[in-house]
Amino acid sequence: RRLALKRPDLLRDGAYIGGRWLAPEGDLVAVSNPATGRTLGHVRRSGREDARAAVDAAAGAFPAWRKRTAKERAAILRRWFDLMTAHANDLARLLTAEQGKPLAEAKGEIAYAASFLEWFGEEAKRIYGETIPAHRADARILVTRQPVGVVAAITPWNFPTAMITRKVGAALAAGCTVVLKPSELTPLSALALAVLAEEAGVPAGVLNILCGDAPAIGDTWLADGRVRKLTFTGSTAVGKRLTAAAAGTMKRVSMELGGNAPFIVFDDADLDAAVEGALLAKFRNTGQTCVCANRLLVQDGIHDAFAERLATRTAALVVGDGLAGPSDQGPLINGGALAKVESHVEDALAQGAILMTGGRRVDRTGNFFAPTVLTGLTPAMKIATEETFGPVAALQRFTHEDEAMVLANQTAAGLAAYAYTRDLARFWRVSEALEYGMVGINTGSISTEVAPFGGFKESGLGREGSHHGIEEYLDLKYVCVGAI
Numbered sequence: 236r237r238l239a240l241k242r243p244d245l246l247r248d249g250a251y252i253g254g255r256w257l258a259p260e261g262d263l264v265a266v267s268n269p270a271t272g273r274t275l276g277h278v279r280r281s282g283r284e285d286a287r288a289a290v291d292a293a294a295g296a297f298p299a300w301r302k303r304t305a306k307e308r309a310a311i312l313r314r315w316f317d318l319m320t321a322h323a324n325d326l327a328r329l330l331t332a333e334q335g336k337p338l339a340e341a342k343g344e345i346a347y348a349a350s351f352l353e354w355f356g357e358e359a360k361r362i363y364g365e366t367i368p369a370h371r372a373d374a375r376i377l378v379t380r381q382p383v384g385v386v387a388a389i390t391p392w393n394f395p396t397a398m399i400t401r402k403v404g405a406a407l408a409a410g411c412t413v414v415l416k417p418s419e420l421t422p423l424s425a426l427a428l429a430v431l432a433e434e435a436g437v438p439a440g441v442l443n444i445l446c447g448d449a450p451a452i453g454d455t456w457l458a459d460g461r462v463r464k465l466t467f468t469g470s471t472a473v474g475k476r477l478t479a480a481a482a483g484t485m486k487r488v489s490m491e492l493g494g495n496a497p498f499i500v501f502d503d504a505d506l507d508a509a510v511e512g513a514l515l516a517k518f519r520n521t522g523q524t525c526v527c528a529n530r531l532l533v534q535d536g537i538h539d540a541f542a543e544r545l546a547t548r549t550a551a552l553v554v555g556d557g558l559a560g561p562s563d564q565g566p567l568i569n570g571g572a573l574a575k576v577e578s579h580v581e582d583a584l585a586q587g588a589i590l591m592t593g594g595r596r597v598d599r600t601g602n603f604f605a606p607t608v609l610t611g612l613t614p615a616m617k618i619a620t621e622e623t624f625g626p627v628a629a630l631q632r633f634t635h636e637d638e639a640m641v642l643a644n645q646t647a648a649g650l651a652a653y654a655y656t657r658d659l660a661r662f663w664r665v666s667e668a669l670e671y672g673m674v675g676i677n678t679g680s681i682s683t684e685v686a687p688f689g690g691f692k693e694s695g696l697g698r699e700g701s702h703h704g705i706e707e708y709l710d711l712k713y714v715c716v717g718a719i
């Protein structure tokens with residue numbers, strides 16, 4: 236049964252290279268719906284040859300694309316934004332079908348994804364240079380910003396659309412051309428974007444999208460000196476390997492890697508607001524976001540009331556197939572993800588954690604795990620040190636603010652952290668002490684195209700979104716003019 240779409244042509248199975256669709260042949264990538272286990276379709280499995288052809292196309296398209304005026308590039312990005320908005324329902328249905336998130340969340344992702352095209356189109360017009368008072372009377376110093384060239388982008392399955400536009404919007408706005416490999420688990424959303432990009436007027440070769448043999452494609456791009464930049468979102472382990480490989484041709488890199496977010500609730504917090512924030516920060520996308528709260532650190536005085544209320548609200552979350560009706564929680568992406576969540580819960584319970592709600596698989600087809608709340612988390616448990624990436628809220632009790640800061644920073648990850656407090660001095664102390672690239676105070680929702688997204692420590696390098704995001708795709712050039 237094919238997915239019903241108003242624009243059935245958004246459902247593609249090829250590789251989009253140099254403005255042409257290469258048909259699937261031979262070995263294919265099977266795409267399945269994690270809520271039902273059913274196969275949605277098969278997509279061309281690209282390897283080294285396609286990867287090289289994509290770089291040929293991107294390198295060929297670069298000189299003309301960079302010469303376009305910023306206004307022309309912005310107009311194309313704006314049209315792409317408008318098309319995404321016009322076809323948001325179809326894009327959201329495709330997204331839910333291959334990724335599993337509830338349809339309302341998928342619509343949210345499409346709007347968020349489109350916002351990067353609008354934002355960076357506008358930023359394209361503000362790629363300013365500067366003049367610097369010179370070191371000699373007869374000299375003048377100019378600084379300009381130029382596009383780095385061909386960009387390779389590798390994206391994950393948890394935000395199949397937004398992780399693409401956050402990179403491609405900035406790259407195209409800067410005047411770069413792109414070769415992109417989405418996750419093999421969610422290629423359909425990526426290919427649908429290519430259809431709309433072409434319709435918006437993105438010229439052939441400026442954006443190329445293929446999926447398949449990830450290491451073969453990645454190696455080909457990393458070894459190719461024409462690719463001047465690698466931008467990656469995914470696991471820390473793969474990010475480190477790719478960063479090391481990028482050194483071979485000294486490519487610039489942006490890495491958005493794993494998190495292990497603490498969510499800290501102080502005694503002086505607004506209890507209701509903290510519970511609502513925790514639900515958002517923990518259970519969005521069924522716990523499968525890199526900024527999801529992984530450890531809930533709760534102060535003594537508020538701990539029990541917070542745990543009770545969070546457990547009650549969590550138990551009421553509706554688990555289901557996002558396309559079948561309203562739901563709050565979708566399935567996990569695959570069997571491996573489900574097994575990991577299960578093992579984290581088992582490990583915590585074996586080490587003395589107390590189960591407040593959930594704690595088991597849901598008895599139905601698909602990769603569903605019941606939304607879970609645990610108390611009694613200790614630093615020895617897997618949940619404390621590894622990214623669970625699932626619907627498990629694990630609470631750890633603390634007494635003093637200093638203790639909370641030590642616990643919060645006890646990880647090599649440094650992406651996002653959250654804290655709830657109504658004390659102004661504490662707000663300053665805590666937001667300065669947290670070793671994280673992003674801090675949410677009295678909010679569980681921090682992602683927006685206008686702010687810089689990225690991590691400290693092993694959570695990555697560089698920033699995406701905001702006016703800082705475009706810098707990742709620009710090289711500074713200093714021109715010294717003498718003999719004046």
Ligand code: ADP
Binds near residue numbers: 390418419470
């Ligand atoms: P996740 O846990 O989110 O699946 P991964 O790091 O495995 O994280 O995947 C993120 C992206 O990296 C996906 O597009 C995946 O196909 C890609 N990827 C994984 N391994 C490699 C590799 N060796 N070379 C290039 N890309 C890779």
